[in-house]
Amino acid sequence: MGWTFCKEKHIKKTRKSHKCVFCGRTIPAGSPNIYNWAGLYEGDFQNSYACNWCEDHESRLVDTWDNEILDFWDCLKEDIFRKELEPYMNKYGSITVYGKADGDYFVFCSHEEVWRVRCPVIRESEVEHDAYVAKALEEEMRRKAEEEANRKIEEAIALEE
């Protein structure tokens, strides 16, 4: 079955906070470039959001056959971080991973070992972009203020003459 119809888009800046449909983390209000898709899925209307990290790994979090969302922590353990978890697998034979999301980190626990991996809700590049824009604006304002000050000085000098 899958989708009857589905409309995908990227929200430039979210007005409300949303929950990522994959990892369950909160995507804060004001987040840039957030992937959103809405439509009719197996008779139910769905409106879903994905954090940047999950969007980048979407193909590995969804069953390509029927678009069903897979178990998030299974995907991390058995696919996405399989290589990173291999040393633990080899050490213990098998591991049971308990995972939880902690802000920009996913935390894995097994056999009293804790492993944190940084998977930002918002891509670093987006944050940098925002910071870059903010810096450019700041510079522009400083330049304007400087111009204004120079103009006032010139006016004052003109009055003196």
Ligand SMILES: [Zn+2]
């Ligand atoms: Zn997510």
